[in-house]
Amino acid sequence: MPDTLRQFKANIFQALAHPTRIAIVEVLRDGELPAGTIIERLGLEQANASQHFSILRAKQIVSSRKEGNQVFYSVRDPLLIEVLDIMRRYFQAHVEEAMSVLQQIDLLDKDGAAK
Amino acid sequence: MPDTLRQFKANIFQALAHPTRIAIVEVLRDGELPAGTIIERLGLEQANASQHFSILRAKQIVSSRKEGNQVFYSVRDPLLIEVLDIMRRYFQAHVEEAMSVLQQIDLLDKDGAAK
DNA sequence: TTAGTATATTAGATATTGCGAATATACTAA
DNA sequence: TTAGTATATTCGCAATATCTAATATACTAA
Numbered sequence: 183m184p185d186t187l188r189q190f191k192a193n194i195f196q197a198l199a200h201p202t203r204i205a206i207v208e209v210l211r212d213g214e215l216p217a218g219t220i221i222e223r224l225g226l227e228q229a230n231a232s233q234h235f236s237i238l239r240a241k242q243i244v245s246s247r248k249e250g251n252q253v254f255y256s257v258r259d260p261l262l263i264e265v266l267d268i269m270r271r272y273f274q275a276h277v278e279e280a281m282s283v284l285q286q287i288d289l290l291d292k293d294g295a296a297k
Numbered sequence: 298m299p300d301t302l303r304q305f306k307a308n309i310f311q312a313l314a315h316p317t318r319i320a321i322v323e324v325l326r327d328g329e330l331p332a333g334t335i336i337e338r339l340g341l342e343q344a345n346a347s348q349h350f351s352i353l354r355a356k357q358i359v360s361s362r363k364e365g366n367q368v369f370y371s372v373r374d375p376l377l378i379e380v381l382d383i384m385r386r387y388f389q390a391h392v393e394e395a396m397s398v399l400q401q402i403d404l405l406d407k408d409g410a411a412k
Numbered sequence: 413t414t415a416g417t418a419t420a421t422t423a424g425a426t427a428t429t430g431c432g433a434a435t436a437t438a439c440t441a442a
Numbered sequence: 443t444t445a446g447t448a449t450a451t452t453c454g455c456a457a458t459a460t461c462t463a464a465t466a467t468a469c470t471a472a
């Protein structure tokens with residue numbers, strides 16, 4: 183109820199409000215990985231990935247550990263994985279709607295680009 | 298794993314990535330309410346609230362029902378409430394960190410404003 | 413030292429978001 | 443019809459977010 187709590191939640195949600203960052207968290211589901219491996223598995227641009235890492239670090243979603251030349255990332259709290267799992271259930275329960283939502287967004291994108 | 302799913306999750310998170318929208322979802326926890334009541338309880342600007350409603354509708358977070366003069370909103374799926382509850386647990390498990398994160402953001406804001 | 417590898421940061425262009433003020437729409441009551 | 447109430451939409455602007463390209467930093471190996 184206090185506004186601080188909502189601010190906090192909003193912050194976490196914002197940190198997760200990007201497909202790439204969700205992908206990063208998901209790929210870390212089974213334990214830590216070096217940045218390079220994450221980048222490779224997800225097929226990301228190095229600089230772009232690093233920016234997303236930075237956001238996830240700032241919002242305390244992941245922690246990082248330096249070992250020699252590389253940086254290992256891991257998810258700080260498995261509760262977040264739980265959240266993502268609930269979202270999957272949510273998705274399964276609303277597939278058709280979900281599709282139409284994404285499609286509409288896609289159409290809007292194309293309209294926007296076409297103008 | 299498919300990118301569509303991540304897009305979908307990111308969309309939901311984005312919809313919730315604002316304290317006001319979280320507040321709206323929370324105030325609807327026990328059932329539907331007319332827009333006016335939500336606005337009153339949360340002390341929102343009418344236009345601003347309506348914009349947030351619009352976003353929550355577009356992302357299928359809430360559904361709306363018109364009755365006479367007013368519009369009743371409700372949360373579409375209680376799973377989302379569950380997500381918010383998990384976030385509360387997450388918050389409790391990380392209070393000090395959370396505080397420092399919010400504080401840092403606050404400081405940045407002030408620095409930004411001061412320049 | 414120098415070269416190479418892994419990662420982070422900065423800069424700048426573009427897109428998106430959030431807000432308040434004003435206006436529009438839909439309904440109700442007289 | 444007119445006036446009033448409830449809600450939604452539009453506009454303009456400031457703030458944020460995202461991306462790519464370029465550069466910087468930290469470490470390792472020779």
